[in-house]
Structures are given as C-alpha cells and as structure tokens.
Amino acid sequence: MIAAATDTGTFVPRIELGAWVESFISWMTDTFDPVFDAIKTFFESTYDGLAWVLSTPPFFVVALVLAALAFWARGWKLGIGTFLGFCLVAAMNQWDNAMESLALVIVASVVALVVGIPLGIWAARNEHVSRVVRPILDFMQTMPAFVYLIPTVVIFLTGPVPGIIATVIFAIAPGVRFTELGIRQVDAEVVEAGRAFGSTDRRILRQIQIPLAMPTIMAGVNQVIMLALSMVVISGMVGAGGLGDDVVAALQRVDVALGFEAGLAVVILAIFLDRVTSALADRAPVAKALKATR
Amino acid sequence: MTGDSSTTPAPAEAPAVSVRGVYKVFGPKPGEAVRRLQAGSSRDEVKSLGTAAVIDASFDVAPGEIFVVMGLSGSGKSTLIRMLNGLWAPTAGDVLLGDANLAKVDGKQLRALRRSRVSMVFQHFALLPHRTVLENAAYPLEIQGVGKAERQQKAQEALDMVGLSGWADSLPSQLSGGMRQRVGLARALAADTDVLLMDEAFSALDPLIRSEMQEQLLELQEKLGKTIIFITHDLNEAMHLGDRIAVMRDGRIVQIGTSEQILSDPANDYVEKFVADVDRSRVLTASSVMQRPRVTVTIGSGPRLAAREMRDADVTSAYVVDRKRTLKGLVHAEAAVPAAREGVEKLEGLVDPDVVTVHPDTPLAELFAPAAGTSVPLAVVDDEGRLLGIVPRVTLLEAMAPGDNGNGNGDDSNGDDSPESAADSTPAEVLADGDHPTEGASA
Structure with missing residues (x-):
C-alpha cells in the first residue's frame, strides 16, 4: 500500500487514500445493496411521479399554476414575469427539460431540508453535535461538486437517482448551517422567558425558537434550492436528465445555440425559485411583525 | 413539596423566598471552587477553578415585600435572581420558594413551580415578536394549560391593570419601550404567581418612563401584595422601590438593610462611596x-x-x-x-x-x-x-x-x-x- 514517493522526489510516502475510499465504496455497494436498491426505488418513483405531474398537462396550464404561486408569494409583477419566462422556456423547446430539472430540484431540496433542518436544530441545541457536524459540512461544501457524482454512479448507476443523491449532499449544508445559526441567534432572554414561565424545551423550540429563527431558516431554504439547481445542471454529466443533459451535450458538441437556450432556461428557473422562496421568507410571522413597524 | 399554595398566602412569619448560603461558580471545577471559598479563599484565588458569580448569599424575603438586589454589572445580581426560579442551579446552598427547595427538585417539579409560584420580568422585555400583546400576556396561562377563553380574559385583565387596555391586538414592535415593558409586567401578573422577579426591568427605559413605571409598580404592589425581588444597578431606583436592599459586590452581598440604613450607616467604604451620589432628598424621609x-x-x-x-x-x-x-x-x-x-x-x-x-x-x-x-x-x-x-x-x-x-x-x-x-x-x-x-x- 505504502510505496516510497517517486516522481515528487520527496520522502513523503504515497498514501493511497483514494484507493481506500474506492474499496470502501465498493464494500458498501456489496454489503448494502438491498438498502441502496430501496433508496433508488423510492427516489426514482418520487421523481417520476413529480416529473409526470409537471410535464403531462399543456405547458401553459403549468406555467399559469407557477405564475399563480409567484403572484401569491410576492405579487402580480412576479406572477406576470413568471408566466412570460416559462412561455419563453417553452418557445425555446426546453419545456420538458425544465420540468424534469424542476422535479429533480424539488425532490432533492425536500430531502435535503427534511434531513438538514432537524440536524441544524440538533446542532444548535447540542455543542457536541455542532462540533462534529461543522467540519463535515465544510468538507461537503468545498469538495468539487461533481466528485460526488462518482461514488453515486458506482452505487446507483446513471439516471436521475445519482443526480438527486449528489444534489442532496451538495445542497444540504446551508440548510443545516442556517438553521443552527437561526436558532442560536434567537434572543436568549426570550428563550429564558419561556423557561421562566415553565415551558418545556420542546415547546420552547416550537413556540419560540423556530418561529423566531424562521427568517434565517428560510434564507437557508432559499440557498438549498439554489445550490440544488446548480447541482442538478452538473448532474447532467451522469444523465440525470433535464436541462443539465442539454448543457452537457452543448458543451461536448460546442453547440452555442443549444448551450444558450438551455442555460437561459436554467436562469429563468433560478430566478423563479429564488424570488418565490425569498418571498416566502418575508412571509414568516416574525418577519411580518418586524416589517409592521416600518 | 405540597400542592399549589398561590391561593393561600403563607403565614406572615414564613418567608416567601429564602436563600441559604448559595454559591454559583461557572467553570471547570465549581465544586472545588466552592470548598475553597467556604474555607476562606478570595474570589481571585479560585479564578483558575471557575468564575464565582455568587458567593455565600443568604437572605429571606417576606411575603409582600419589595426586596431590591443592587450592584454594578458583574456583581452577580443577575445570576442570583436566576437561581430564584431555577434558570441557574446553585452550585451549593438552598433556594427555598415557600416550602419547595429549588436545589432539590427535578425538572418537572421545577417547571410546575415556575408555573405556579414565580414569574419574571426581563430587562429587554423578552416578548414574542410574532404574537399580539394579548397573546404575549396570555403566554404563561397557555403554558399553565388554561383554556383559551379564560386565558384571554385574564390576560386582558392584566393588560387593563398596567394601562394597556386598548392595545391587545397590537404587535410588540408597534409599541414604545415603556409600553412593551408594561406588556412584560402584564404577562408576569397574568401568571398570577405570588413571587415576581424583576431583572433590571426598568433599566432599558427613558428616565421619565422609568419613574412612571416605578410608581405603577408600587401602586400594583400595594393593590396585589406580590412579593417582588427587583434587580437594579441604579441606587436611586433601589432606594425608591425597595423595602429592603441587598448591595452586591464581586459576588458577595455586602449589606442588607432599608434604604435609610444603607444611606445613614453604610457597611463599608464601597457602600459609602456608592451612596455618595444618591439623591438623598428622595430617599431620606421626614x-x-x-x-x-x-x-x-x-x-x-x-x-x-x-x-x-x-x-x-x-x-x-x-x-x-x-x-x-x-x-x-x-x-x-x-x-x-x-x-x-x-x-x-x-x-x-x-x-x-x-x-x-x-x-x-x-x-x-x-x-x-x-x-x-x-x-x-x-x-x-x-x-x-x-x-x-x-x-x-x-x-x-x-x-x-x-x-x-x-x-x-x-x-x-x-x-x-x-x-x-x-x-x-x-x-x-x-x-x-x-x-x-x-x-x-x-x-
């Protein structure tokens, strides 16, 4: 395993870390095959269902629904902009791709948040958990994103599932971090007030900490979704489907036209997701209460 | 521990709150620090073992008394008051709330005591910003498990008492500082506990509002007969409100007495220097x-x-x-x-x-x-x-x-x-x- 260093000319021994990780992954694949199969089936069916819902109706029906969502979240300007934007996507013949990408983003974000927010809450309440979680998140965020695709392809082969899994790993960090930060930032005196009047910790979490941290948690949700979108495009490299496939294809063929159209569709999707989720953050009761004074 | 005694006031002789040889040390070896302090070491000598926030505090507060703990920041008064409702557990000593020893109860009993016996008003109000004034005032009742109609009615009564009748549906952020603290006070009154802890409750307010609040507190106390433990760094406030005052310095209580006793017979140079610039005309009486x-x-x-x-x-x-x-x-x-x-x-x-x-x-x-x-x-x-x-x-x-x-x-x-x-x-x-x-x- 450990051979003398050669081409570097130093005396640092070659540590085969990569090989170890590789054998670990293949051991995992063999050992937990049924588990991975179950995970794969779950993600695949969820994704397929959602993609079917989004792409089966005529495009303008879905575009109208999304526009209505934007209108409800922020106002008529975003509503109209959303409708026009998605019409453009359809006009560029990217509608089906966009809906597949949207489905990937939604599934991956929901999983990332379902895991990330409770983990963030736990880390905020437990110093040990926080100390363990933080470096892991650092690692996950700084590792080049498409590196995650490699082991997921080994385990799940190609298709949407490795894309979703890699996206969850890549996008989960802000969900955990923002939640932990938000809960820690809640005014200690208000939490103390809850305790002083005899509330249980669970109730303090539900009635005080989460509502007060909600604007920060929602900022994390926004970040998770945006990271998920960027990763979904990258996972086009493993044939995850959607806009990423066209972006990768355009890159391989140096097809400027296709690249621009697929890229622009990503931008439209990104703006839509960003504006709607940040508008949802403003609708948190605490954010509204603070706004009322201005 | 017996049942809820909030409806039957303790006999006049029994103290409402009794603090017996209480220490609080934060740090790596609190127990060892307490042993050294008890053996006569100074606060600085045990520094390596931990920060001694409260050292050997003992006092009784009679039912219906306003007991003021006064000291500068870092004197340990905030830590002391937080041991009176168990937000901090004492490192050594006993804190008796009526017949219940806070140092000996488990988490569940402690929560029950907080609901039934002692409420608190905070320096920066500590209101829930996303709830209306009425919902804030009703919060302790909600925790106590009181039904919605009843708790809203009681909360409204508490708001009426502090002069906020028309503000029930406002959000705290729409209120001025003085009004917010009135909500804090109403919340504590709505809890209907015998003991009221006030942690620098008026320190964040303008002087004019502050003296208004002081008068209101005295009026309410007269009417309701609550036992109030009031923390302040303001000597004038201490002397104005307190039936008795405990002066704290570096974790120790250096003197307990009426404002006049402290003013006319300071226990040491520190207290004397402290009282030198007090507005004597408001403290001394005919x-x-x-x-x-x-x-x-x-x-x-x-x-x-x-x-x-x-x-x-x-x-x-x-x-x-x-x-x-x-x-x-x-x-x-x-x-x-x-x-x-x-x-x-x-x-x-x-x-x-x-x-x-x-x-x-x-x-x-x-x-x-x-x-x-x-x-x-x-x-x-x-x-x-x-x-x-x-x-x-x-x-x-x-x-x-x-x-x-x-x-x-x-x-x-x-x-x-x-x-x-x-x-x-x-x-x-x-x-x-x-x-x-x-x-x-x-x-």
Whole structure:
C-alpha cells in the first residue's frame, strides 16, 4: 500500500487514500445493496411521479399554476414575469427539460431540508453535535461538486437517482448551517422567558425558537434550492436528465445555440425559485411583525 | 413539596423566598471552587477553578415585600435572581420558594413551580415578536394549560391593570419601550404567581418612563401584595422601590438593610462611596431626619409650667399635645409668660394651631416647599395626628449633604438656629447646643 514517493522526489510516502475510499465504496455497494436498491426505488418513483405531474398537462396550464404561486408569494409583477419566462422556456423547446430539472430540484431540496433542518436544530441545541457536524459540512461544501457524482454512479448507476443523491449532499449544508445559526441567534432572554414561565424545551423550540429563527431558516431554504439547481445542471454529466443533459451535450458538441437556450432556461428557473422562496421568507410571522413597524 | 399554595398566602412569619448560603461558580471545577471559598479563599484565588458569580448569599424575603438586589454589572445580581426560579442551579446552598427547595427538585417539579409560584420580568422585555400583546400576556396561562377563553380574559385583565387596555391586538414592535415593558409586567401578573422577579426591568427605559413605571409598580404592589425581588444597578431606583436592599459586590452581598440604613450607616467604604451620589432628598424621609421636640407640654397643664419649661430649655415656643400625644399646636413664650403672670389656669386659649404638619414617610424633597412657607419647624405627625418629631429648616439642609463631617448619620442634623455654628460643630457640640423649636418663633 505504502510505496516510497517517486516522481515528487520527496520522502513523503504515497498514501493511497483514494484507493481506500474506492474499496470502501465498493464494500458498501456489496454489503448494502438491498438498502441502496430501496433508496433508488423510492427516489426514482418520487421523481417520476413529480416529473409526470409537471410535464403531462399543456405547458401553459403549468406555467399559469407557477405564475399563480409567484403572484401569491410576492405579487402580480412576479406572477406576470413568471408566466412570460416559462412561455419563453417553452418557445425555446426546453419545456420538458425544465420540468424534469424542476422535479429533480424539488425532490432533492425536500430531502435535503427534511434531513438538514432537524440536524441544524440538533446542532444548535447540542455543542457536541455542532462540533462534529461543522467540519463535515465544510468538507461537503468545498469538495468539487461533481466528485460526488462518482461514488453515486458506482452505487446507483446513471439516471436521475445519482443526480438527486449528489444534489442532496451538495445542497444540504446551508440548510443545516442556517438553521443552527437561526436558532442560536434567537434572543436568549426570550428563550429564558419561556423557561421562566415553565415551558418545556420542546415547546420552547416550537413556540419560540423556530418561529423566531424562521427568517434565517428560510434564507437557508432559499440557498438549498439554489445550490440544488446548480447541482442538478452538473448532474447532467451522469444523465440525470433535464436541462443539465442539454448543457452537457452543448458543451461536448460546442453547440452555442443549444448551450444558450438551455442555460437561459436554467436562469429563468433560478430566478423563479429564488424570488418565490425569498418571498416566502418575508412571509414568516416574525418577519411580518418586524416589517409592521416600518 | 405540597400542592399549589398561590391561593393561600403563607403565614406572615414564613418567608416567601429564602436563600441559604448559595454559591454559583461557572467553570471547570465549581465544586472545588466552592470548598475553597467556604474555607476562606478570595474570589481571585479560585479564578483558575471557575468564575464565582455568587458567593455565600443568604437572605429571606417576606411575603409582600419589595426586596431590591443592587450592584454594578458583574456583581452577580443577575445570576442570583436566576437561581430564584431555577434558570441557574446553585452550585451549593438552598433556594427555598415557600416550602419547595429549588436545589432539590427535578425538572418537572421545577417547571410546575415556575408555573405556579414565580414569574419574571426581563430587562429587554423578552416578548414574542410574532404574537399580539394579548397573546404575549396570555403566554404563561397557555403554558399553565388554561383554556383559551379564560386565558384571554385574564390576560386582558392584566393588560387593563398596567394601562394597556386598548392595545391587545397590537404587535410588540408597534409599541414604545415603556409600553412593551408594561406588556412584560402584564404577562408576569397574568401568571398570577405570588413571587415576581424583576431583572433590571426598568433599566432599558427613558428616565421619565422609568419613574412612571416605578410608581405603577408600587401602586400594583400595594393593590396585589406580590412579593417582588427587583434587580437594579441604579441606587436611586433601589432606594425608591425597595423595602429592603441587598448591595452586591464581586459576588458577595455586602449589606442588607432599608434604604435609610444603607444611606445613614453604610457597611463599608464601597457602600459609602456608592451612596455618595444618591439623591438623598428622595430617599431620606421626614422620619429619618426628624428629631425629638425639645419641649412638649400637655394641653391640660397651665401656662406657668409651659413658661418654665421653655425657659429651662432656652426656647421660645413649645409644642402642645393632648394625653395621646395628638398635636394641638404651639404655645409661644410671649403668650405663655404674661398669661402665667396673670395666673391663667389653662393653656387652651393660648395655643396657636397654625403648625405645618407632614407625614413621616414624606421624602425630604417634598419638605422644602412647606418648610419655606412657615417660620416654625415642620411637625411630623402620624396618621392619628400624634406628634412624632419635628424637622427644623437647618436639619433639612444638613440632611441633604452627604455625611462627610458626620459619618453620614442622619441623626447628626440638628435644630441649631445658626447654620454656621452647626457646620462647624461636632455632633456632640450640636447636641449640647440644643435643638429647640424656636426658629424665628417670635415673629
């Protein structure tokens, strides 16, 4: 395993870390095959269902629904902009791709948040958990994103599932971090007030900490979704489907036209997701209460 | 621990809150730090073992008392108050809330005690920003499991008490600082606990609002008879509110006493320096500076006796009281002496009823106006009109000066006619000089 260093000319021994990780992954694949199969089936069916819902109706029906969502979240300007934007996507013949990408983003974000927010809450309440979680998140965020695709392809082969899994790993960090930060930032005196009047910790979490941290948690949700979108495009490299496939294809063929159209569709999707989720953050009761004074 | 005692007040003798040899040390080895402190080590000597926030605190608070803990930041007062409702567990010692020892209860019992026995008002209000004023005031009741209709009604009553009737549906952010703290107070009142902890409750407020809130608190306390433990760094506030005050420094309670005791008899240099710049005119009351009238005669005695007593005491007027010491007025020498000579038997016709009286609890600040309007000393009388003492103008002025030349002892003031001689004389001389109620009595 450990051979003398050669081409570097130093005396640092070659540590085969990569090989170890590789054998670990293949051991995992063999050992937990049924588990991975179950995970794969779950993600695949969820994704397929959602993609079917989004792409089966005529495009303008879905575009109208999304526009209505934007209108409800922020106002008529975003509503109209959303409708026009998605019409453009359809006009560029990217509608089906966009809906597949949207489905990937939604599934991956929901999983990332379902895991990330409770983990963030736990880390905020437990110093040990926080100390363990933080470096892991650092690692996950700084590792080049498409590196995650490699082991997921080994385990799940190609298709949407490795894309979703890699996206969850890549996008989960802000969900955990923002939640932990938000809960820690809640005014200690208000939490103390809850305790002083005899509330249980669970109730303090539900009635005080989460509502007060909600604007920060929602900022994390926004970040998770945006990271998920960027990763979904990258996972086009493993044939995850959607806009990423066209972006990768355009890159391989140096097809400027296709690249621009697929890229622009990503931008439209990104703006839509960003504006709607940040508008949802403003609708948190605490954010509204603070706004009322201005 | 017995059941909820909030409906049946403890007997007057049993303290509402009792703190017995309590220590709180934050740090790596709190137990060892306490042992060293108990063995006589100083706070600095145990620094490596932990930060001693509270050292050997002991006091009792009687039901219905306002007990103020005063100290500068870092003196340990906030830690101390947080041990009274178990937000911090004491490292050593006992905290008794009625019959329950907070140091010995488990988490569930502690929460039950917090719900039923003790509530808290916070420095920065600690309201829930996303809830309306009414919902905030109802919060403790919600935790207690009171039904919605009932808790809203009780919360509304609490809001009415603090003068926020019309603000129930507002959000805290729409209110001014003073109003927010009223919500904080209403929330604590809605909890309907016997003990109320107030942690620097008025410190974040403007001076004007603050004194308004102080008055309101005193009014509410009068009406509801809560036991209040009030933390402040403001000596004037401590003296104004507190029935008794505990002065804290570096984790230790250095003195416990009434405001007047602390002002007139500081336990050490620290307390003395602390009280040097207090507004004495608001703390000291007529009863603390008054002195015994030199000559009193009963209404039944004759002018002859009155004249002789005045001559013996070298004064020109005497206070006339009845058998129960109820003040009837003054008799002047220029009336008594001729009357005695003429053989008048009774004092009755000679009494000048025109004496300005004040209540013993009147602060000195409110004595200046009446003192300026009369030439004779103010008479201090109790609710039944009995003469307790007198306050000559000179005494009033002297009491205002911090006690550099007289140990800050309120008793060193005197009724000497001439301010110059009083300022120069030692207390003994002053007493020898006589404190006769004669200031310009000839007028």
